[in-house]
Amino acid sequence: MLDTMSRENPNTELNTKEKILNATWELLASNQGNGVRMSDIAKQVGISRQALYLHFPTRTELLVATTRYMGDELNVDKRLAPSRAATDGLDRLEKYIVFWGEYVPEIYGVAKALMVMGATDEDAATAWNDRMVAMREGCKAAVDAMKRDGYLSESLKLKEATDILWTLLSVRNWEHFVLDCGWSKKHYISLVTTMAKQVLTNK
Amino acid sequence: MLDTMSRENPNTELNTKEKILNATWELLASNQGNGVRMSDIAKQVGISRQALYLHFPTRTELLVATTRYMGDELNVDKRLAPSRAATDGLDRLEKYIVFWGEYVPEIYGVAKALMVMGATDEDAATAWNDRMVAMREGCKAAVDAMKRDGYLSESLKLKEATDILWTLLSVRNWEHFVLDCGWSKKHYISLVTTMAKQVLTNK
């Protein structure tokens, strides 16, 4: 559909690059980010392993590109609009958590692969870090809005409050609640919202 | 000193096995669990890499053995005694969090290595899981005590409350607060205690 990036070879019915990104996404999603090798992706696309390296020089760069691709495809900005448009601080928080609860399951496989990669690969760690810093901005914006509207607990500094929300919403926590504890998406959103309010607001 | 396990060769001034466990612990602690290879450990002990495999058949088993060893050396049971002895539910919770806040920094390197290993190695994942299930017991005990004494929020089921405390105290969260957010040990204990109380109790 819309094609913001990489229009280097418009003739092939669907860009090989996009085929690769889709295959990577699908495989990582269905395997929860574990045990997907370059050769698996190549097989899925129907090209040779070497052709992969023609498009993406390293596994890390492929994962990073897939992350960006997901961001475009999933219309993150559009989905963040309700939270951003909220006039009330508490409303903004709630809508941000709803967004996040809907979003994480869709990106989890790729995110997980990038996290795992980050344990050994410096570039992957940096890329993952960037995403987390970006997501922290959303937390900070919600916290700022709450402060502005007088919701924020007086015993919390802005940084502390942001740290707390950022951690509460971390992908690791999502993993823990949803995968380890077996919470449903609904349950996750509902309980995390409650917790965030309890921890960040007065009484 | 006290030698509960493995008295197979009491003649050598200090058991090679123990030397290995100590070296593993030290190296992982000083590297935060990253980039420590079998050959690094062998070098640290002053034996050949192969000799390591004479004592521990796989890296995973070495990590698991080191985890057990730390448990013995750090006197976990003794350190848990205050929490277990607490007669009041809220007191029990607080003391458990203090224990945890003191304990995690000491085991973090090895724990992290086991977590990372768990991403690719099934046995490591299982071993790590076992530890986390054990630690969940502590959370459950605190939650039960709170329920008994009427502290627990009525809107939370026992499982939910345990899930929440378990997640709040996860090593990943400790990592996030202390390493990523830069909280001190004191700060961690204090804020996590506050959060736990806010989330688990009525009002």
Added chain:
DNA sequence: AAAACCACTTGACACCATGTCTAGTTGACA
């Protein structure tokens, strides 16, 4: 004193995934 045993060494090697290199094929376009 010889034999057996033990903890260890040395060095070679298999495995597996990533990433590199070279040479060749195929189809489109000029």
Added chain:
DNA sequence: TGTCAACTAGACATGGTGTCAAGTGGTTTT
């Protein structure tokens, strides 16, 4: 026809784990 881009095929390097075979040196057993 020639060139270029996208791709294939297969060999190879690297790095870390784990295996295997043949020792060595010191202690214990007989």
